[in-house]
Amino acid sequence: MIYADNAATTRMSDGALDTFVTLAKETYGNPSSLYSIGQRAKEVLEKAREDIAAVIGAGPREITFTSGGSEADNQAILSAAALGERKGKKHILSSAFEHHAVLHTLEKLKKQGFEVTLLDVHEDGLVRPEEVARAIREDTCLVTIMYANNEIGTIQPIREIGAICRERGVLFHTDAVQAVGHLPIDVEAENIDLLSASAHKFHGPKGVGFLYARKGTLLTSLIEGGAQERGKRAGTENLPGIASMAKALQEASQSMERNAEYLTSKRDRLIAGLGAIPHSALNGDAVRRLPGNVSFCFEGIEGESLLLLLDDKGIQASSGSACTSGSLDPSHVLLAIGRVHDVAHGSLRLTIGEDITDEEVETIIRSVAETVEYLRSFSPVWRDLMSGKSSFIL
Numbered sequence: 001m002i003y004a005d006n007a008a009t010t011r012m013s014d015g016a017l018d019t020f021v022t023l024a025k026e027t028y029g030n031p032s033s034l035y036s037i038g039q040r041a042k043e044v045l046e047k048a049r050e051d052i053a054a055v056i057g058a059g060p061r062e063i064t065f066t067s068g069g070s071e072a073d074n075q076a077i078l079s080a081a082a083l084g085e086r087k088g089k090k091h092i093l094s095s096a097f098e099h100h101a102v103l104h105t106l107e108k109l110k111k112q113g114f115e116v117t118l119l120d121v122h123e124d125g126l127v128r129p130e131e132v133a134r135a136i137r138e139d140t141c142l143v144t145i146m147y148a149n150n151e152i153g154t155i156q157p158i159r160e161i162g163a164i165c166r167e168r169g170v171l172f173h174t175d176a177v178q179a180v181g182h183l184p185i186d187v188e189a190e191n192i193d194l195l196s197a198s199a200h201k202f203h204g205p206k207g208v209g210f211l212y213a214r215k216g217t218l219l220t221s222l223i224e225g226g227a228q229e230r231g232k233r234a235g236t237e238n239l240p241g242i243a244s245m246a247k248a249l250q251e252a253s254q255s256m257e258r259n260a261e262y263l264t265s266k267r268d269r270l271i272a273g274l275g276a277i278p279h280s281a282l283n284g285d286a287v288r289r290l291p292g293n294v295s296f297c298f299e300g301i302e303g304e305s306l307l308l309l310l311d312d313k314g315i316q317a318s319s320g321s322a323c324t325s326g327s328l329d330p331s332h333v334l335l336a337i338g339r340v341h342d343v344a345h346g347s348l349r350l351t352i353g354e355d356i357t358d359e360e361v362e363t364i365i366r367s368v369a370e371t372v373e374y375l376r377s378f379s380p381v382w383r384d385l386m387s388g389k390s391s392f393i394l
Contacts, residue, residue, distance in 0.1 A: 002315045002360045006201075006292060007150055007178060007351035013203040013248050020205055020244035031237055032228065041239050048246035052210060055253045056195065057186040064211045064219065064229050065242050069177035070101035071222065072196035072211035075233075076173045077105045077144060079213070079220040080194065081114060083171070084141020090114045091139045093132065097121045097336040098146055099175055106144075115139075121336045125154030125284030133164045142171045147179035147195075151333040151349060152284035153293025155183065162191030171217065177201055177209075181252035182260070182290060193217055199241065204248035208241035259354045263291035266352055266361050270294045273365030274348075277372055279385075279394045283334060283347070294350040297339055299394045300382030301346045301375040309371045315364055319347045342381065343393055 003011075012020070023044065029037030031045045049060045066072045077092075084090060094106060096118045106116045117135055119127055127145055136143065143165050148155045158174055165172035173194035179185060180195075181202025187195060194217065198209035213219055225234035252259075267289075271282055274296050283295040298306070303319035310317055319331070330344035339347075350364065376382040384390040 002356075002364060004315060004317045004350040004352050004356075004364065006353045007153075007290075007349065008318055009200045009206065010203045010353065012200075012205055012244070013251055015251055016204050016244040016248040019247040020240045023240040023243050027239065031239060032226075044243050045237055045239055048243045051246040051250055053212075055185075055249050056180070056212060057188050058212050059215060061230070062212055062215055064213060064232050065237060066196075066209045066211055066233065067207055067238075068200070068209040069099075069175065069196050069198035072198070072209050073099065073101040073173075073175050074105050075211055075219060075222050076194040076196055076213070077102065077109070077142065078222070079218065080142035080144075080171045080173060081109050081112075082220045083218060085114075087141070089139045089141035091137050091141065092116050093119065093135050093140055093143045093170075095119045095121055095127050095145055095336075097125075097149060097151075097333040098144070099150055099177070102144055102146070102175055103332075123338050124288075125149060125152045125337050126288065127156050127161070129157050129160040129164055132161050133168075136164070136168050136170055140168075140170050142173060144173040144175070147174045147176035147185070148183065148290050148293075149284070149333060150178050151331055152295040152337070153178070153290040153351075154284040155179070155288050155290065158192070159190045165193075166191040178290060181249055182256065182292070184256065187212055187214070199245035199248060202248055202252045204245040205241045208238050208245050210245070255354075260291040262354065263352060263356075266356050266358075267291060267294055269358075269361050270350060270352070270364060273362075274368055277369050279392055280372075281343075281394045283337065283339070290351075292352045294352070296348050296350075297334065297343045297394065298346045298348065298372050299343055299392060300379050300385055301372055303345055303347045305375055306346070306348055306368075306371055309374070310367060313367045313371070315367055318349045318351075340393060 027041050029041040031042040049063050053060045053063050110116055119131055145156055147158055162172050171193045175196050177198045180197040193214045195212040200206040219232045221232050223234045279299040281297050330341050334344035385392055
């Protein structure tokens with residue numbers, strides 16, 4: 001089996017798994033308890049907070065543990081909206097290809113009287129800082145732009161956008177779920193006020209993540225009922241999950257440069273090989289993208305059929321975000337960068353991990369090329385294109 005869907009989730013590292021099991025067995029006390037096993041759990045909890053904060057250049061008290069990236073996105077945006085509303089500012093600026101955890105939260109706020117501006121995304125999959133600057137208004141309370149796109153992998157100019165927001169006095173949030181553990185991040189240097197992350201994207205466990213909130217940024221509680229997380233997230237902390245997340249992030253940070261170099265070489269080989277398939281196109285910029293992300297569209301086929309046939313060949317991939325894999329609608333991300341519906345339906349996302357080999361890369365290229373050719377052999381859309389009845393787009 002070749003697993004090439006690491007943007008959906010990753011296998012837990014051995015270190016993270018060992019940490020999880022050991023704590024679940026031995027340090028099972030409630031961190032809020034005063035007796036010794038509870039206080040030991042509290043020590044582990046706070047050490048994890050310190051370790052995570054250190055990786056992104058934050059302070060420990062700026063880290064709040066959550067159930068994952070979606071909760072962190074929700075809390076960040078709703079908190080910024082509440083702060084803005086108190087000041088009479090109810091305009092939020094974002095982009096058209098954000099994760100649905102962001103877009104759906106913004107839709108909720110629109111029903112509460114907020115105005116939302118979604119910036120267009122260019123064909124290269126990048127938001128332009130100058131367009132952010134032009135779109136900020138006197139009543140803008142938040143700019144939320146993802147660090148790296150979850151479908152096409154393009155890395156946004158976060159440092160530049162953060163500097164604009166800081167200069168204009170506007171809170172800046174970034175959904176960094178795909179970036180944390182894979183790209184070097186410094187929240188101070190990049191002028192980030194709020195940042196969301198999820199453990200299972202960097203070889204940690206599912207169901208745990210964190211929200212960074214710059215000191216002085218008041219968070220709104222989404223879950224009431226207890227004083228955990230300084231009163232900002234009620235409920236007994238998932239200690240094994242949190243500690244193993246910290247372990248996975250430390251491991252990822254220590255090997256980040258080496259992994260990025262290795263993955264980039266494999267990614268670029270995949271891009272070259274798949275780009276040789278007639279009437280195909282890479283989605284997003286070829287360079288400013290995550291080291292392990294390859295996203296393509298193939299004209300004249302359906303992505304779902306491609307995925308099923310690749311699975312038969314032992315290759316696990318996706319056509320886009322795991323959160324919308326049950327939808328038959330074309331990806332909103334691909335539509336945002338200008339892909340037409342017919343082309344967007346024929347998409348493939350490959351997100352490779354550090355254990356990928358040269359042989360597996362070549363197997364993927366060969367298998368995709370064979371499968372695309374097979375699907376086109378009985379596609380009425382492809383027949384119309386080849387006969388001239390319809391015009392090629394790619």
